[in-house]
Amino acid sequence: MFCVFAVPWARAETITLSNGEWLPYLSETLPYYGAVSRIVTEAFALEGITVNYVFRPWPRAYAEAQHGVVNGSLVWSVGPPSTERAREFLSSDTVLEAQSVFFHRKGYSFSWNRDADLAGLRVGGVAGYEYRFEDVPGVHLDRAPTEELNFRKLVAGRIDVVPASLDVGRYILRTRFKPEEAAGITVAAGRYNTTQYRLIMRRADAANAGYIERFNRGLRKLKESGKYDQYMADLAAGRY
The missing domain is CATH 3.40.190.10 (Periplasmic binding protein-like II)
Structure with a gap:
């Protein structure tokens, strides 16, 4: 019985992402922390990953991701490969345009x-x-x-x-x-x-390439299910 119940427990994963106040997309005060946070949460959940958010002023949210205090941050624009952000961070597929x-x-x-x-x-x-x-x-x-x-x-x-x-x-x-x-x-x-906004995770952490890959896979599943479009329509209708 120990082996049976230990397997699901062992597979459980939780990551922490820094977030910020960007109403109506993101906020600690909104249902699901806003439509964009909900998209990120559910895309990871489809890959068996639970997300914990910490809400910070934007400079601190970025710095904590930059220094590995958190696993990553949402959502950010990423410039050309020569920019600091593109050099230091891996970025996901587009979460918000x-x-x-x-x-x-x-x-x-x-x-x-x-x-x-x-x-x-x-x-x-x-x-x-x-x-x-x-x-x-x-x-x-x-x-x-x-x-x-x-x-x-x-x-x-x-x-x-x-x-x-x-x-x-x-x-x-x-x-x-x-x-x-x-x-x-x-x-x-x-x-x-x-502007296209993405989840970012720093390159220096070896596990993050896998997290980005799994997030992108979950995001595709969310879009294919129709839920992504539903959440964005709810956003436009003022439901967040």
């Missing part, structure tokens, strides 16, 4: 066609995030600890534009501001970026 736009105050004259159009502007950013226009001459990137604080600075006129996921920006304006404040913010025409 987000459309990014520029938010600005109504009445503020702003149009965007290329990154050079941001020269001379006060652009709101989030600490720990990477932006492709960071090194554009004349761009003043004013970072805040959270997306919500960026929008508060935008409403107050302390910055000129905020680049953010369309879903995130609309969620914050709908849930964190008075209707009259939210009504004063609009979205610039066009999408300045489409």
Whole structure:
């Protein structure tokens, strides 16, 4: 009897991933920790792995993954192979594809066609995030600890534009501001970026290549079952 019951126990695996506040995608306060956390949890579960989350400010979430304090972190964009992130981390298949736009105050004259159009502007950013226009001459990137604080600075006129996921920006304006404040913010025409976000796990840990492979396999199963599309539809409908 000991052998019979010992086998399932021996196969049980638990990993710890750092997570952060990125409503409505990720949050310690949302059901299932948000739709994207739910996708990661269930993809691993399909491969027999249980996920434990620790919620951190984004710079700390990244640092803990970088130094092996946790097994990995979600979710992050990963640049070309030459970047630090791509060199130090393995990355999964795409977990989330987000459309990014520029938010600005109504009445503020702003149009965007290329990154050079941001020269001379006060652009709101989030600490720990990477932006492709960071090194554009004349761009003043004013970072805040959270997306919500960026929008508060935008409403107050302390910055000129905020680049953010369309879903995130609309969620914050709908849930964190008075209707009259939210009504004063609009979205610039066009999408300045489409970003793919992934689970990252550091290369230095030998086990992580196997975890990434199993996660990708579980993610494919989740998509084939239709649950991935269901969770994203629930997200768009405001159920998280």
